[in-house]
Amino acid sequence: MSETPKQNSYDVVIVGGAMMGSSTAWFLTENPDFDGSVLVVERDPTYATASTTHTNSCMRQQFSTEINVRVSQFAAEFVKDFHNRIGLESAPKLGIRSFGYMYLADTEDFAETLRESIAVQHAAGAATKLMTPEEIKRDYPFYTVDDIVLGSINTVDEGFWDGTAVFDGWRRSAKARGVEYLSNEVVAMTKNAQGTRIKSVTLKSGEVIACGKLVNASGPRAARTAAMAGIDIPVEPRKRYSWVFAAEKPLDRDLPLTIDPSGVHCRENGGGTYQCGGHTDDDPAVAFDDFSMDHDFWQDHVWPILATRIPQFEAIKVTSEWAGHYAYNILDHNAITGAHPEIGNFFFLNGFSGHGLQQSPAMGRGTAELLTYGEYRTLDLSPFDYQRIARNEPLIEKAVI
Numbered sequence: 001m002s003e004t005p006k007q008n009s010y011d012v013v014i015v016g017g018a019m020m021g022s023s024t025a026w027f028l029t030e031n032p033d034f035d036g037s038v039l040v041v042e043r044d045p046t047y048a049t050a051s052t053t054h055t056n057s058c059m060r061q062q063f064s065t066e067i068n069v070r071v072s073q074f075a076a077e078f079v080k081d082f083h084n085r086i087g088l089e090s091a092p093k094l095g096i097r098s099f100g101y102m103y104l105a106d107t108e109d110f111a112e113t114l115r116e117s118i119a120v121q122h123a124a125g126a127a128t129k130l131m132t133p134e135e136i137k138r139d140y141p142f143y144t145v146d147d148i149v150l151g152s153i154n155t156v157d158e159g160f161w162d163g164t165a166v167f168d169g170w171r172r173s174a175k176a177r178g179v180e181y182l183s184n185e186v187v188a189m190t191k192n193a194q195g196t197r198i199k200s201v202t203l204k205s206g207e208v209i210a211c212g213k214l215v216n217a218s219g220p221r222a223a224r225t226a227a228m229a230g231i232d233i234p235v236e237p238r239k240r241y242s243w244v245f246a247a248e249k250p251l252d253r254d255l256p257l258t259i260d261p262s263g264v265h266c267r268e269n270g271g272g273t274y275q276c277g278g279h280t281d282d283d284p285a286v287a288f289d290d291f292s293m294d295h296d297f298w299q300d301h302v303w304p305i306l307a308t309r310i311p312q313f314e315a316i317k318v319t320s321e322w323a324g325h326y327a328y329n330i331l332d333h334n335a336i337t338g339a340h341p342e343i344g345n346f347f348f349l350n351g352f353s354g355h356g357l358q359q360s361p362a363m364g365r366g367t368a369e370l371l372t373y374g375e376y377r378t379l380d381l382s383p384f385d386y387q388r389i390a391r392n393e394p395l396i397e398k399a400v401i
């Protein structure tokens with residue numbers, strides 16, 4: 001059911017109230033130099049199709065671009081200090097289950113990419129280490145490593161964290177501090193006569209709301225939202241499958257989030273259960289409401305790969321499964337942020353390509369700074385600026401899962 005906004009004008013209108021929209025709203029309320037009004041418009045407050053509610057909820061520092069390493073390092077800092085920062089007595093104390101991500105390379109080319117990436121990661125202060133197949137077998141005897149050339153893993157601040165608790169904390173705290181969350185949908189925008197500013201958004205229920213600044217935090221629907229302002233961005237909904245299974249004989253130690261060379265990945269989920277994910281080689285853009293499962297893909301592709309890599313996973317039982325959507329940046333698999341160069345009050349928070357949950361603290365903080373001061377004050381997120389898209393100058397992230 002659509003709600004009616006309390007005002008007809010807001011300093012900041014955020015389109016999309018999931019992880020990115022809520023992070024930005026909350027960081028605005030944290031900033032003593034921001035005293036404007038904030039409206040978060042969310043088309044589905046159950047978040048049934050949002051990426052945020054379908055996630056694997058892991059963080060890593062194993063990226064190929066330095067800025068992505070630093071973005072995740074802030075996530076670790078934020079999550080570990082969440083209770084103190086969020087400003088809610090009832091908020092839980094959080095940690096990171098640092099089982100690490102284990103990248104397995106089966107070719108010399110892939111191994112070389114891991115070596116190049118580790119140099120970037122070390123320069124940013126990450127604790128990643130390379131492992132020979134013998135070292136992998138010594139520390140994780142359950143793997144088959146006959147085909148493996150090299151592995152890389154980081155067990156410091158890399159693994160599972162409770163993204164749901166952070167999402168919930170941001171929303172509750174932002175609302176308590178005066179941010180208005182509206183169940184409604186932005187369906188159109190108007191610009192000034194020069195076409196240099198967004199003047200207003202039109203809601204599905206018909207109201208027209210004036211806005212000072214607009215943030216596009218609409219996940220897989222980001223291109224549709226940008227198109228309302230006449231802007232083209234290369235973001236598509238891509239389907240990603242997840243399965244949780246119980247193993248008849250659980251492993252005797254934590255399973256790192258293992259990225260098999262095939263792209264299938266699997267991690268520790270606690271209590272003798274594991275979470276696994278993957279996508280088909282044919283990876284088209286899908287309809288916004290297409291969450292159908294592909295059972296043959298599991299049966300004929302994913303499970304055989306798992307059982308080959310970890311023979312103990314021959315005897316397992318799937319206990320739950322779902323499909324979710326990445327907001328996939330088809331140009332370079334990286335975030336798109338910052339203001340539009342011509343429409344100066346339109347801000348992007350788009351294209352996170354499967355690593356947006358862990359990026360949400362740094363992205364929300366940075367966007368709140370940009371909205372308040374017109375510049376980044378902590379971590380410089382300008383490598384992700386929309387301008388690179390307009391100039392067709394990709395900032396390629398190679399470590400996409």
Ligand SMILES: Cc1cc2nc3c(=O)[nH]c(=O)nc-3n(C[C@H](O)[C@H](O)[C@H](O)COP(=O)(O)OP(=O)(O)OC[C@H]3O[C@@H](n4cnc5c(N)ncnc54)[C@H](O)[C@@H]3O)c2cc1C
Pocket residue numbers: 015016017018019020021041042043044047049050051052053054055056057058059184185186187217218219220221225240241242277323324325326327349352353354355356357358359
């Ligand atoms: C299977 C899977 C596993 C993942 N695993 C990880 C992981 O381990 N680590 C990690 O960091 N990231 C992971 N991700 C990615 C991460 O979940 C996303 O990058 C992140 O949640 C993006 O948040 P968002 O707020 O940008 O988008 P979303 O969560 O999709 O939210 C966008 C919101 O905008 C709303 N909206 C859209 N259009 C409108 C409109 N016109 N008007 C009003 N509201 C609108 C939508 O209803 C939605 O609630 C995973 C994603 C998937 C699908």
